[in-house]
Amino acid sequence: MSRMLLHSRRAAMSLVALLLLVAGGWASWGTAQHVMLAKGREHGTITVDGCGEETCSGRFAPDSAAASRPGLTIGKSVAVKKGAKLSVVVKPGTDEVVRRGAGGIFHAWLPLGGALLLAAVIIGGGVGLPRVAWTSAGIGGVVLVGTFVTL
Template sequence: MKRNSSDRMITHARTAAMALVALLLVVAGFWTSWDDAQHVLLSKGREHGTLRIESCDEEVCTGPYTPTGTAGARDEVTIERSVAVRKGETLTVVLRPGTGEAVRTGPAGGLFAWLPLGGALLLAALVIGGGMRLTRAAWVSAGVGGALLVAAFLAL
């Protein structure tokens, strides 16, 4: 049976809509990741040091900060609470400019910052494979997102 032009138009419209959804997912994941990743990747000129975790509540952990450069020590700096942050642990961190908020550095911190992008790539893989019928591209997206999540898990 021959497909008419309206069937092709609907197919192309569906593919375009799914491409937009997949793009939106990846851009949102990148944007969310970039909030922390910029401090890890572009850390030149920022305040570096170590943070010893003394207490944690539901959302953040706090502790004294010791700088590696000429900046002054701080009694209380906060870091986002995660499964990788434990009381008594000492972390290498970089401070967000103008705040008392720390972001973990090094390979573990870099991978942890990109976790939202990894999740977005996994979600986009479902849209790419199911909505756009591009199975190879979906497997690539899922593979990269899954590898990022596994690498972050192992690094932390």
């Protein structure tokens, strides 16, 4: 009986950890796809004019021969300040841009990094796989520190 409870607990904790990782990957992919698969998308630079509570807006100057556009928005973060010039990619069909380069990649995968850290606690304590937990925590930590350093 106790063996069955142990296996049931491990299975339940594994499902919770898997759910966390899937949710983190899902939340990250919405932005990461535009940063990592940027070929064929509009690239350029945005000069931040001002920031609201959640977004900042500014004038977009494309790298190609297209006309510049005012009023494009970028998600507000600690690293975005008025007057900053950021290298960005335009999300197709929207007036929203995302950073490109290493900083953009790390920032896009930030939700997955947090999910990896949370899942590490469950993997180590609930499932009983300490090496996998330390690996998960290490990768999550690298993503979080990488975001901090590159932005």
